[in-house]
Amino acid sequence: MPQRLLVVIGVALALALTVGLAKWSAGDGVAQALRASFSGAPADWLARLAQDETQVACSRYRNAPPKAVADAIMAREKASIVYPAGGVLNGDWRRGEAIAKSGYGGRYTDVPARADNGGNCYACHQLDPRELSYGTLGPSLAGYGRQRVLAPADMAAIYERIYNPQAVIACTNMPRFGKNGFLTMEQIRDLVAYVTAPESPVNR
Numbered sequence: 001m002p003q004r005l006l007v008v009i010g011v012a013l014a015l016a017l018t019v020g021l022a023k024w025s026a027g028d029g030v031a032q033a034l035r036a037s038f039s040g041a042p043a044d045w046l047a048r049l050a051q052d053e054t055q056v057a058c059s060r061y062r063n064a065p066p067k068a069v070a071d072a073i074m075a076r077e078k079a080s081i082v083y084p085a086g087g088v089l090n091g092d093w094r095r096g097e098a099i100a101k102s103g104y105g106g107r108y109t110d111v112p113a114r115a116d117n118g119g120n121c122y123a124c125h126q127l128d129p130r131e132l133s134y135g136t137l138g139p140s141l142a143g144y145g146r147q148r149v150l151a152p153a154d155m156a157a158i159y160e161r162i163y164n165p166q167a168v169i170a171c172t173n174m175p176r177f178g179k180n181g182f183l184t185m186e187q188i189r190d191l192v193a194y195v196t197a198p199e200s201p202v203n204r
Contacts, residue, residue: 042111058171070170078167080179081160089159089192096194097201099187100127106182117182119162119191124174127194128201137173145196146203158195162188 034049054073057065065073083089102118104110121127124138148154161168163178163185177183183191194200 041108054166054171061171063171063173065170073170074167077164077176077179078160081163081167082178082185083156083159084185084189089155089189090196091186091189091191091193093190093193093197093200095187096190096192097128099183099190100194116184116187119177119183119187121191129204130201141195141202143203145198145200150196155192155196158192159188162191 031049035046038045038049051059054077057069057073061069099116099119100121102115103120103123104115105113105117122131122134124135126134126136126140126142129142150158157168161174162183164176165172165174166176166179175182178185178188195202197203
């Protein structure tokens with residue numbers, strides 16, 4: 001095959017690939033494919049396919065937004081955080097342990113709900129050092145409370161990070177447990193205790 005023809009074919013393929021990727025990244029057909037995959041789900045689940053302002057921005061910049069966009073995301077998400085009445089951010093670490101270990105909630109098989117949602121924290125973090133099975137997408141939290149002197153501002157920061165981590169790190173992979181109503185404020189308080197309490201297995 002003549003070299004010139006090979007060059008023409010190569011350029012044509014490159015252009016086709018570039019156009020195809022551009023269309024894919026812009027979302028052409030993706031929304032329809034996702035919606036089709038939820039065809040057997042309850043009608044109210046379709047709302048989960050609609051991105052909010054933060055998700056749209058993170059998708060647009062592939063989780064690496066410029067500083068101005070990141071600052072806007074964090075400010076907007078910070079404003080969504082609701083704190084417990086009385087300002088008590090520390091709950092029961094024993095309940096927190098059960099929440100951290102539970103992956104219940106948000107699946108087809110969890111409708112209708114038969115239990116409280118769990119945080120499924122071990123999917124991304126090491127917590128109790130004795131637990132052999134844990135994910136590494138997030139940092140290890142083993143010994144978190146033992147390694148720090150936690151002032152009230154630090155406890156508030158932990159609560160905020162669990163309630164809405166987008167308020168701390170724009171486009172983070174961590175779910176917005178509180179903002180999305182997946183976990184209650186009481187459950188988030190219990191997770192704060194699980195991570196920080198001296199008697200918690202996390203800190204032994």
